[in-house]
Amino acid sequence: MNHCSVLATLMDFCLRRFLAFLLIGGVLARRNGDASFDRNYDITWGNDHVLSIDEGRQIQLSLDNSSGAGFGSKLSFGSGFIHMRIKLPGKDSAGVVTAFYLTSHSNNHDELDFEFLGNREGKPITLQTNVFANGQGNREQRMYLWFDPAADFHSYKILWNQYQIVFYVDDTPIRVFKNHTNSGVSYPSQPMQIEGSLWDGDSWATDGGQTKTNWSHAPFQTHFQGFDVNGCPVQDSDIQPCYSTNYWWNTRKYWTLDSTQQRAYENVRKNYLTYDYCSDRPRYPTPPPECPQ
Numbered sequence: 001m002n003h004c005s006v007l008a009t010l011m012d013f014c015l016r017r018f019l020a021f022l023l024i025g026g027v028l029a030r031r032n033g034d035a036s037f038d039r040n041y042d043i044t045w046g047n048d049h050v051l052s053i054d055e056g057r058q059i060q061l062s063l064d065n066s067s068g069a070g071f072g073s074k075l076s077f078g079s080g081f082i083h084m085r086i087k088l089p090g091k092d093s094a095g096v097v098t099a100f101y102l103t104s105h106s107n108n109h110d111e112l113d114f115e116f117l118g119n120r121e122g123k124p125i126t127l128q129t130n131v132f133a134n135g136q137g138n139r140e141q142r143m144y145l146w147f148d149p150a151a152d153f154h155s156y157k158i159l160w161n162q163y164q165i166v167f168y169v170d171d172t173p174i175r176v177f178k179n180h181t182n183s184g185v186s187y188p189s190q191p192m193q194i195e196g197s198l199w200d201g202d203s204w205a206t207d208g209g210q211t212k213t214n215w216s217h218a219p220f221q222t223h224f225q226g227f228d229v230n231g232c233p234v235q236d237s238d239i240q241p242c243y244s245t246n247y248w249w250n251t252r253k254y255w256t257l258d259s260t261q262q263r264a265y266e267n268v269r270k271n272y273l274t275y276d277y278c279s280d281r282p283r284y285p286t287p288p289p290e291c292p293q
């Protein structure tokens with residue numbers, strides 16, 4: 001072998017190594033931002049009504065007259081900026097409920113809910129949110145969205161730190177629940193799992209339960225994406241480490257909405273809110289202490 005061919009072999013070897021490096025690096029990068037379902041979640045019920053798509057980067061839940069389905073995170077979290085991309089069932093989905101939420105499964109449980117209430121074709125889907133802290137819920141808010149949530153995927157997110165809980169639709173804050181413990185209002189403080197589900201809620205979900213699920217349109221299908229988790233996993237049920245500012249969602253920037261977010265939030269409330277427990281006087285003659293005075 002002369003010098004040239006040694007050099008050529010060496011360069012070839014290096015080039016192959018470099019290409020392999022690029023390939024593996026690319027795969028890892030993709031997996032990091034776009035984890036497969038199996039890495040962070042398990043199916044919890046309705047196994048045969050779940051379909052894995054795109055190597056587990058998308059999950060389809062189906063609802064028919066025999067079952068719906070649900071899934072939950074393998075770990076429990078103590079803070080985070082939790083997100084999911086969801087595309088709801090289209091056409092006539094009256095009575096059908098898609099849920100994405102955090103829950104503690106304890107006796108006096110904490111829970112933060114997104115619930116999408118289906119509707120007859122051509123009528124808007126309602127987004128209901130709720131906040132449970134130390135077993136106390138009854139904090140429903142309802143709104144319409146400024147797009148058709150069945151037409152495409154959108155991000156639904158929950159920011160949870162010691163200062164505030166914020167529900168987001170894409171990048172728009174739609175609900176804020178502040179830490180009001182100094183006014184005697186409980187604030188979620190228990191480890192929570194992330195869950196998603198699709199089920200029949202026609203006893204209450206659409207027009208107070210008067211509009212029923214039309215099973216001739218089954219199966220109803222909801223698609224979920226975005227299984228990477230920005231959350232602090234709780235170990236040995238000690239939630240304190242999850243309040244550390246080493247987690248970016250606990251840093252000052254996330255303690256309040258900034259002025260741009262505040263304007264967007266007020267705009268959404270003004271234009272899309274259809275129900276707020278805070279202003280339901282027959283139900284709460286005196287508004288609960290966490291409500292604006």
Ligand SMILES: *[C@@H]1O[C@H](CO)[C@@H](O)[C@H](O)[C@H]1NC(C)=O
Binds near residue numbers: 065066
């Ligand atoms: C469920 O739907 C299937 C298909 O439409 C139908 O054949 C069956 O009778 C239904 N079962 C019940 C319990 O309604």
Ligand SMILES: *[C@@H]1O[C@H](CO)[C@@H](O)[C@H](O)[C@H]1NC(C)=O
Binds near residue numbers: 179
């Ligand atoms: C709520 O805020 C208080 C300070 O006002 C803080 O001590 C407490 O840890 C917070 N609660 C939770 C559950 O984050």
Ligand SMILES: *[C@@H]1O[C@H](CO)[C@@H](O)[C@H](O)[C@H]1NC(C)=O
Binds near residue numbers: 214
């Ligand atoms: C259910 O859907 C079928 C098929 O579109 C339709 O013929 C029927 O009238 C619907 N039933 C109700 C109660 O809307």
